[in-house]
Amino acid sequence: MAQSNRDGFTSTFGALVATLGSAVGLGNIWKFPSLTGSNGGAGFLVVYLLATLLVGLPVMIAECMLGRSARADAVTSFERLAPKGQGGWKVIGWMGFAAALLIMAFYSEVAGWVYAYIFKAISGSIATTDPKVAGVAFGELVSNPWASLFWQWVVLGLTGFIIAFGVSKGIEAVTRRLMPVLFALLILLCIRSLTLSGAGQGLSFLFMPDFAKVTPAVILTALGLAFFKLSLGMGTMLTYGSYFRPEQNIPATAARVMLADLSVSLLAGIAIFPAVFAFGFEPAAGPSLVFMTIPAVFTSMPGGVIFMTAFFVLTAIASVGAILSLLEVPVAVLSERFHLPRKGAAIATIGLIGLLGVPAALSQGTMAEVKLFGLTAFDLFDFLSSNILLPLGGILICLFVGWVYGLAGPERQMAETGTPMNRLTIRTAFFLVRYVAPLAIAVVLLNGLKLF
Numbered sequence: 261m262a263q264s265n266r267d268g269f270t271s272t273f274g275a276l277v278a279t280l281g282s283a284v285g286l287g288n289i290w291k292f293p294s295l296t297g298s299n300g301g302a303g304f305l306v307v308y309l310l311a312t313l314l315v316g317l318p319v320m321i322a323e324c325m326l327g328r329s330a331r332a333d334a335v336t337s338f339e340r341l342a343p344k345g346q347g348g349w350k351v352i353g354w355m356g357f358a359a360a361l362l363i364m365a366f367y368s369e370v371a372g373w374v375y376a377y378i379f380k381a382i383s384g385s386i387a388t389t390d391p392k393v394a395g396v397a398f399g400e401l402v403s404n405p406w407a408s409l410f411w412q413w414v415v416l417g418l419t420g421f422i423i424a425f426g427v428s429k430g431i432e433a434v435t436r437r438l439m440p441v442l443f444a445l446l447i448l449l450c451i452r453s454l455t456l457s458g459a460g461q462g463l464s465f466l467f468m469p470d471f472a473k474v475t476p477a478v479i480l481t482a483l484g485l486a487f488f489k490l491s492l493g494m495g496t497m498l499t500y501g502s503y504f505r506p507e508q509n510i511p512a513t514a515a516r517v518m519l520a521d522l523s524v525s526l527l528a529g530i531a532i533f534p535a536v537f538a539f540g541f542e543p544a545a546g547p548s549l550v551f552m553t554i555p556a557v558f559t560s561m562p563g564g565v566i567f568m569t570a571f572f573v574l575t576a577i578a579s580v581g582a583i584l585s586l587l588e589v590p591v592a593v594l595s596e597r598f599h600l601p602r603k604g605a606a607i608a609t610i611g612l613i614g615l616l617g618v619p620a621a622l623s624q625g626t627m628a629e630v631k632l633f634g635l636t637a638f639d640l641f642d643f644l645s646s647n648i649l650l651p652l653g654g655i656l657i658c659l660f661v662g663w664v665y666g667l668a669g670p671e672r673q674m675a676e677t678g679t680p681m682n683r684l685t686i687r688t689a690f691f692l693v694r695y696v697a698p699l700a701i702a703v704v705l706l707n708g709l710k711l712f
């Protein structure tokens with residue numbers, strides 16, 4: 261079934277790095293801290309950890325397996341693997357297509373803020389530990405329509421250009437090497453943040469759970485974050501799995517990616533929350549939290565401007581790996597199903613995102629009052645994708661693997677790299693995917709949306 265002319269990752273290590281590059285991104289450095297801050301801290305973190313282990317990891321294994329079996333884009337994969345007459349499962353792929361565009365519409369904007377902050381860091385204009393000054397600097401950027409659109413287009417132009425080059429030359433080449441440097445800078449930030457006076461309050465906010473704050477809506481947000489973080493429920497991991505080589509050990513790859521991703525998020529949390537309390541920032545500030553506290557931590561240490569600049573450069577680079585994997589879903593569908601040349605598919609995808617991106621970019625300024633269900637376009641796209649489409653996609657993927665595709669396929673795949681440990685892992689993952697994950701997601705989704 262494999263098509264020999266299909267592009268793919270050139271080595272198992274390259275595939276691991278690209279998969280990690282998809283998972284690690286603004287989700288760790290921007291979304292994880294801001295959601296943890298606005299959802300009460302440690303209680304949210306506990307639910308997020310449970311969701312990652314019991315739902316995220318098994319779904320990730322399932323998605324990669326499906327992709328490697330089908331060797332096709334997210335829509336075609338379900339068509340190929342479903343039994344005759346059940347082609348309807350391909351709706352999962354189309355939902356993923358829609359989710360990719362929605363996520364990109366706001367993700368490209370946040371990435372744009374990061375790019376803009378590189379220059380603000382160099383100029384010294386954000387070197388402050390004063391919450392008021394930091395708030396004004398952030399507000400000026402995001403409420404300015406031209407600056408917002410400009411930076412969003414810089415991001416779209418750059419990543420569109422890279423994605424047009426394909427999997428091995430584009431994605432794999434760019435996402436190698438940079439993770440360790442980001443890691444090192446985060447550790448440096450943590451050390452500085454932890455040695456600020458008053459750091460303890462931030463640590464207890466992050467690690468001492470108050471379960472009274474854990475409402476059904478908070479649980480849904482934590483579950484949505486688990487999907488978003490590991491790039492699940494929308495065909496990204498399936499598409500990347502389709503580029504894996506036969507000898508890639510999928511459970512081991514998934515477990516490594518999950519652990520590394522979690523470490524980056526926790527480091528970001530430890531870098532940010534002590535500083536939030538030490539400098540008197542508001543933990544529930546939302547999307548602006550990182551853009552205010554990170555500069556404050558750097559400002560309070562020697563050589564701050566240099567490290568601050570390096571930090572935003574690396575965050576911008578980390579966002580590229582995630583964006584490429586988001587773009588890859590629609591690009592693969594358009595080029596494989598509709599036989600568009602890869603460059604044409606990239607241009608079409610970027611064009612669609614550019615259109616959807618306008619209201620998201622203007623959400624903090626010109627269009628701040630334009631709301632649907634009480635949410636700006638930016639928040640609405642985020643809510644629709646993370647809290648609805650990804651969990652729903654997750655349930656459908658679990659049902660498909662657990663009840664339609666079955667255990668035989670994954671076990672056959674394991675035979676190629678299989679050790680007894682692997683077989684046990686795959687059976688455990690299968691059990692979680694068949695029973696635990698779909699039920700848990702359904703209950704959380706219905707409760708969180710108050711439909712239950």
Ligand code: PHE
Nearest residue numbers: 283285286287488489491582
């Ligand atoms: N996981 C990425 C991040 O945390 C975002 C992402 C979501 C990427 C869904 C692909 C698919 O930044």
